Structure formats: structure tokens, C-alpha cells
Amino acid sequence: MELLPQIPDDFVSLILTDPPYGIAYQNQYTHRRHPLLAGDDGIDYERFAHECYRILKKNSHAYFFTRFDRYPYHYLCLKRAGFTVKNCLVVEKGTIGGIGDLRGSFANNAEWIIFCQKGRRVFNRTTLLQNRKKEGSCFRAGRKPSQRYKTRFNACWFGPEYPKATYNSTWQKRHQIYHPTIKNVEFLSWLIQLSSEPGELVFDGFMGSGSTAMAAVLSGRKYLGAEIEPAYFETIHKRLRDIE
Numbered sequence: 001m002e003l004l005p006q007i008p009d010d011f012v013s014l015i016l017t018d019p020p021y022g023i024a025y026q027n028q029y030t031h032r033r034h035p036l037l038a039g040d041d042g043i044d045y046e047r048f049a050h051e052c053y054r055i056l057k058k059n060s061h062a063y064f065f066t067r068f069d070r071y072p073y074h075y076l077c078l079k080r081a082g083f084t085v086k087n088c089l090v091v092e093k094g095t096i097g098g099i100g101d102l103r104g105s106f107a108n109n110a111e112w113i114i115f116c117q118k119g120r121r122v123f124n125r126t127t128l129l130q131n132r133k134k135e136g137s138c139f140r141a142g143r144k145p146s147q148r149y150k151t152r153f154n155a156c157w158f159g160p161e162y163p164k165a166t167y168n169s170t171w172q173k174r175h176q177i178y179h180p181t182i183k184n185v186e187f188l189s190w191l192i193q194l195s196s197e198p199g200e201l202v203f204d205g206f207m208g209s210g211s212t213a214m215a216a217v218l219s220g221r222k223y224l225g226a227e228i229e230p231a232y233f234e235t236i237h238k239r240l241r242d243i244e
């Protein structure tokens with residue numbers, strides 16, 4: 001929140017960020033308890049939304065992770081800041097989570113991501129998902145023949161063809177990278193490939209373990225961001241050193 005005012009207007013080409021939700025998150029059902037997240041008693045989301053709008057280039061995309069109970073407030077702040085909110089992506093998590101009431105609430109198996117535009121930008125053509133139909137086949141006479149790769153994605157990403165949104169604790173143990181809300185780099189890189197060009201600058205103001213920066217580098221983009229917790233900052237350095 002201190003870095004944002006130092007960034008010039010229209011400076012970054014894509015925002016892909018996962019701010020603390022203001023829910024004092026703690027997983028009670030793990031042997032390895034994570035410390036409470038900094039800012040999880042709530043950041044100034046209204047200011048954050050305005051700053052994000054200001055620093056994003058015109059005709060660019062922005063993705064903000066959220067949760068169902070924070071969605072109305074986050075949506076309102078992003079609209080008020082000037083963004084056009086285009087969709088809320090609902091993406092299968094790598095693991096289920098909940099908010100405590102195991103017998104009286106549904107297990108949460110999805111991440112919610114608010115997809116916004118400043119101005120208008122169309123998605124890039126990618127080779128991320130193949131169409132089921134054979135390339136060149138015509139569904140109906142007079143219609144364009146089908147393309148090999150999908151050019152339009154669903155707003156809900158469930159099933160084996162899509163990467164999951166988060167890494168589970170088994171992944172964390174195997175890779176010795178610990179963070180309570182770590183996201184899947186492959187999933188983030190799909191969003192980066194759809195919404196930015198190689199060499200462009202991707203911003204994440206709440207880097208956590210650095211998943212967005214990892215996805216940016218692996219997709220040939222640059223990154224800019226901040227993480228307030230020194231231990232997580234070290235994790236980011238280590239992960240980036242390993243790939244760079």
C-alpha cells in the first residue's frame with residue numbers, strides 16, 4: 001500500500017493479484033499452522049482499487065481474487081474506481097476449504113476471481129485448450145470452420161482440462177514452500193497468456209509466495225510487486241532464483 005502511490009499512471013500492462021480478504025484466515029485442520037496473514041483484518045480496499053485503476057494502462061485487464069462474502073464489497077469498490085467488471089471466474093481449487101461449520105455449510109471447492117477491464121481489450125489467441133471438434137470441421141453450413149484451439153473460455157474452470165487454482169498442502173510439503181493461500185503457477189500463467197503480451201509488465205501488490213511473479217517469468221513477462229512479510233519475501237526470492 002506504500003508502493004502503489006510511487007507507481008506512475010498507466011504503467012503496468014496487467015494486474016493479477018490476491019489481496020488479503022479481511023477474514024483472519026486460519027486453517028484449523030492442518031498439523032502445520034500458518035501465521036495469520038498480514039492485512040487480513042482488512043486493507044483499505046477502496047484506495048487499493050483506485051490505485052490499481054490508476055496504474056493500469058488503458059485497454060488492459062485486471063484479475064482480483066476474492067471470496068463469496070467479500071465479493072459484493074470488492075465488486076463495488078472496483079466499479080467505483082472506474083473498472084468495467086466483465087465476469088467473476090469460478091475455478092476449481094486444488095483442495096477443499098471451509099469457514100468452520102463442517103456440518104452446516106458446504107465445503108468450498110472453488111476460487112472466485114473478479115475479472116475487470118480498463119477500456120477494452122480482447123483475449124489473446126493461445127494454444128492453451130484444444131477444441132473437441134476436429135480442426136476445420138463445420139458444425140453448420142455457412143458457419144466458420146472450427147479452430148484447433150479455443151478462442152473463448154468458460155467463466156467456470158472445472159474438470160481435468162483446466163489447471164486447479166491453488167496448491168494443496170501435499171504440494172507445499174513436497175516443494176518446501178509454505179504459504180496459507182498459495183496459488184497454482186500454471187493456472188496464473190494461463191490468465192497471463194490470455195491477457196498480456198510477452199515482455200509486458202504484470203503487477204501483483206500482494207505477492208505472498210510469489211506465484212504471480214513465477215508465472216510472469218515462466219510466460220516471458222516482467223513482474224512488479226510487493227510482499228510485506230519478510231519470511232514470504234525470502235520465499236519469493238528463493239523461488240525466482242531457482243527459475244531465473
Ligand SMILES: C[S@@+](CC[C@H](N)C(=O)[O-])C[C@H]1O[C@@H](n2cnc3c(N)ncnc32)[C@H](O)[C@@H]1O
Nearest residue numbers: 001018038039182183206207208209211227228
Ligand atoms: C492472499 S496472500 C497472496 C498469496 C499469493 N497469491 C501466493 O500464491 O502465494 C496475500 C499476501 O499479501 C501480504 N500482504 C498483506 N498486506 C500487505 C501489504 N500492505 N503490502 C504487501 N503485502 C501485503 C500477506 O503477507 C500475504 O502474503
